[in-house]
Amino acid sequence: MAEENEQQPNQLPAQPTAANPERKTLDDRAKMTELERIRHSCAHVMATAILRLWPDAQFAAGPPVENGFYYDVDLKHRISPEDFEKIEAEMKKEIKANNVFEKIVVTREQAMKDSESGRLGGLAERPGNVSKFKIGNLEAIPEGEPISYFKNGDFIDLCAGPHVMRTGNIGAFKLTSVAAAYYKGDERGPQLQRIYGTAFKNKTALDEYFKMLEEAKRRDHRKIGAEMGLFAIDTEFVGPGMPLWLPKGTVLVEELEKLAKETEFAAGYVRVRTPHLAREKMYQTSGHLPYYADSMFPPIELQEREASDKIKKLEEQSSQAEQRFAEVVAKGDSKEEFFKGQDFMQQQHRLKKEIEELRKAEGLTPERYYLKAMNCPHHHRIFAAEPHSYRDLPLRLAEYGTCYRYEQSGELFGLMRVRSLNMNDAHIYCTEEQFADEFRAVNDMYLKYFKIFGLEKYQMRFSTHAAEGLGKKYVNEPELWKKTEDMVRKVLIESGINYVEVANEAAFYGPKIDVQVWSAIGREFTIATNQVDFAVPAKFGLTYRDKDNSNKTPLCIHRAPLGTHERFIGFLIEHYAGNFPLWLAPDQVRVITLNDDEALINYAKPIVAELRANMVRVDADFSATPFKAKISNAEQLRVHTMLVIGGRDMEAGAVSVRLHHGGPQGAKPKAEVVADILAGIKERRA
RNA sequence: GCCAAUGUAGCUCAGUGGUAGAGCAACGGUUUCGUAAACCGUAGGUCGUCGGUUCAAUCCCGACCAUUGGCUCCA
Structure with a gap:
């Protein structure tokens, strides 16, 4: 299904994610590296160990993944990290035994029989404990493909291999975590326990891996964000997933907006602004509600229309009945009073029912407003606000729009996955x-940005529809799908962009191109997106007057090359490890005097003033604090450029430059230094 | 939303069934120094929230909230 182009060396190969293990062909399996074989074998060893501790365990799938391996297991006992030591001890025994991984080719009938007896994925036959997931796996094997087992010691698993020769070939391993996972990734299916581990050729490589993880943690945007005072997430008062931009983080936001505004202005875009809310009708019309409602915050309901006199009258009667009932209850407890009370109660009940029916009949359902989860419908209404001629097109409406998405609580992740964006x-x-040229221009804009940020490790992903989703996941326009997908593919091929095509991942209104990047800790994110929309403009009745005086519906390209501030900045923090280039750095320059000598301060002040007058983010440390400490403070803040001033500099009309992470650069004439700083910012030097 | 782990001062972390400590940061003072951390002092915490067990809970138990690692989903 995934049709791959040639990969550039700077791009990662397309990989099935842990979430969606594509069934590997025998060809793929033959290509498994030694490390992957070690890891796959280690998964078998882990299963062996788990079975020794809990013989009734049922196993599903246990492949090697990017940084190790996992095995999905169905087991009554909840495996927790506390169990890891026990499991690892059993694994070590199996590795020490140095059992051979023996391949046994069998018939489908034999495999079915061994599944039913519980033998597969077990240490012995387990009557009454059918290897149910193995049956599922067996059924997924196409007719004609050979069926094989791999056996190490008593453990026999349905498996096409390949493995290492012996369990003893597994050099070093460690179990890392446990998670819930659905069988075959299907939410509706049974939930299994997924045990993750990793394995390497030897102990040194394993230690290196964990060291690398520690390194990655150090550049985690959540950690650096706190250190540098970039953003805060106040879950108690603001809400989870809704970051607050602190002053220094706001600098990053505004620098990016400046870059986008300049770039888009040059590319012929015009800017618009829209509210954060819209009526329900907007999203009914756009078609988002049926496809997207789960991701949107629940609506704000307003009672806008007034009820009819008839309803008002009934409501009055109802409240009177309620009052009388209360009076009766308060008065006493005679039989007569009791029945009277019952009457009022029944009366009220009847009235309420009648009122409810009337409200429904009169269409008095409350008016609903939704927080926008996307900007497109608003922009469509901007298009609709004025008549358009073919001469106006292409019309490029740009906005740094604020959206709100009700992401599931478990999805939130620092700045990378948020609810306000x-x-x-x-x-x-x-x-x-015009489509091809416009689409190409958008792609060019992506590449321009990536160059500015030195972004090298990314993957372009072309997502297309799948026929079986038409009318459900995708708008039911088979011909338009084909036509637009062909157009996009043609542009991609013509512009020589390397990409991977993925079926059944499109937006509901058209195909899209996403740019995937990886966070410091290896999690994959879409950083930018570019989508074709051939469906929604028509739903809003958008038209332009063409040359032949007929009304035509425009195509629409949605594009977000810088993604969202939240994710893009989260990514940039990790990309630069907080050491931003001068133009982005929240603290660009700090002027530091050697001590608090008045002459030095008087020499330094005009330099600070000149930089500030040129919009440079500059501050000064003229304090009596020991000089080394002043340097250290500035380094910890990651101030990009430190201008150090002592007596020698003053006499020479110079300043000594020190760069964050670059060390001392020596003394230079102050005019030269100032000019260089201003140029570096203006050019957005890396 | 699901599974698991975690939640102690602004940050990094100790700690105990008898109502909490360290380093850094902050604040006050001393210190006058050429490229990453001077010294002394002060202040700072309902030990995530709520409930339960107990004479007594930060510690044991439960629920909830949040974060983290995964799953599902996605910019």
């Missing part, structure tokens, strides 16, 4: 003839 959004309305 600012999107580098724009919608390009164009004719079919």
Whole structure:
């Protein structure tokens, strides 16, 4: 299904994610590296160990993954990290035994029989404990493909291999975590326990891996964000997933917006602004509600229309009945009073029911407003606000729009996955003839940005629809799908962009191209997106007047090359490990005097003033604090450029430059230094 | 939302069934120094929240909230 282009060396190969293990072909398996074989074998050893401790365990799938391996197990006992030591001890025994991984080719009938007896994925036959997941795996093997077992010691597993020769070939391993996972990744299916581990050729490589993880933690955007005072997430008062940008983080936000505004202005975009809310009708019309409602915050409901006199009258009667009932209850407890009370109660009940029915009949359902989860419908209404001629097209509407998405609680992740987000959004309305050029221009813009940020490790992913999703996941326009997908593919091929094509991942309104990047800890994210929309403009009745005086529906390109501030900045923090280039650095320059000598301060002050007058983010440390400490403070803040001033500099009309992480650069004439700083910012030097 | 782990001062972390400590940061003072951390002192905590067990809970138990690692989902 995934059709792969040639990979550039700087791009990662497309990999099935842990979530969606594509069934490997025998060809793929033959290509498994030695490390992957070690890890796959280690998964078998782990299963062996788990069975010795809990013989009734049922195993599903246990492949090698990017940094190790896992095995999904169904087991009554909840495996927790406390159990790891026990399991690892059993694993060590199995490795020490140095059992051979023996391949046994069998018939489908034999495999089915061994599944039913519980033998597969077990140490022995387990009557009454059918290897149910192995049956599922067996059924997934195409007719004609050979069926094999791998056996180490008593453990026999349905497995196509390949493995290492002996369990003793597994050099070093460690169990790392336990998680819930659905069988075959299907939410509706049974939930299994997924035990993760990792394995390497030897202990040194294993230690190196954990050292690397520690390194990665150090550049985690959540850690650096706190250290540098970039953002805060106040879950108690603001809410989870809704970051607050602190002053220094706001610098990053505004620098990115500045970059986007300049770039988009040059590319012929116009800017618009839209509210954060819209009526329910907006999302009914756009078609988002049926596809997207789960990801949106629940609506704000307003009672806008007034009820009819008839309802008002009934409501009055109802409240009177309620009052009388209360009076009766308060008065006494005679039989007569009791029945009277019953009457009022029944009366009220009847009235309420009648009122409810009337409200429904009169269409008095409350008016609903939704927080916008995307900007496109608003932009569509901007298009609709004025009549358009083919001469106006392409019309490129840009906005850093604020959106709100109700992401599931377990999905939130620092700045990378949030509930309030600012999107580098724009919608390009164009004719079919203009489409290819516009689409290409958008791709060029991506590449321009990536160059500025030195972004080298990314993957372009072209997501197309799947026929079986038409009318459900995707708008039911089979011909339009084909046509637009062909157009996009053509542009991609023509512009020589390397990409991976993935079926059944498109937006509901059209195919898209996502740019995937990886966070410091290896998690994958879409950093930018570019989508074609051939469906929604028509739903809003958007048209332009063409040359032949007919009304036509424009195509729409959604694009967000800088993604969202939240994710993009989260990514940049990790990309630069907090050591931002001068133009982005929240603290660009700090002027530091050797001591608090008045002459030095008087020499330094005009330099600070000149830089500030040129919009440089500069501050000064003229304090009596020991000089080395002043340097250290500035380094810890990650101030990009430190201008150090002592007596020698003053006499020479110079300043000594020190760069964060770059060390002392020596003394230079102050005018030269100032000019260089200003140029570096203006050029957005790396 | 699901599974698991975690939650002690602004940060990094100790700690105990008898109502809490260290380093850094902050604040006050001393210190006058050429490229990553001077010295002394002060202040700072309902030990995530709520409930339970107990004479007594930060510690044991439960629920909830949040974060983290995964799953599902996604910019």
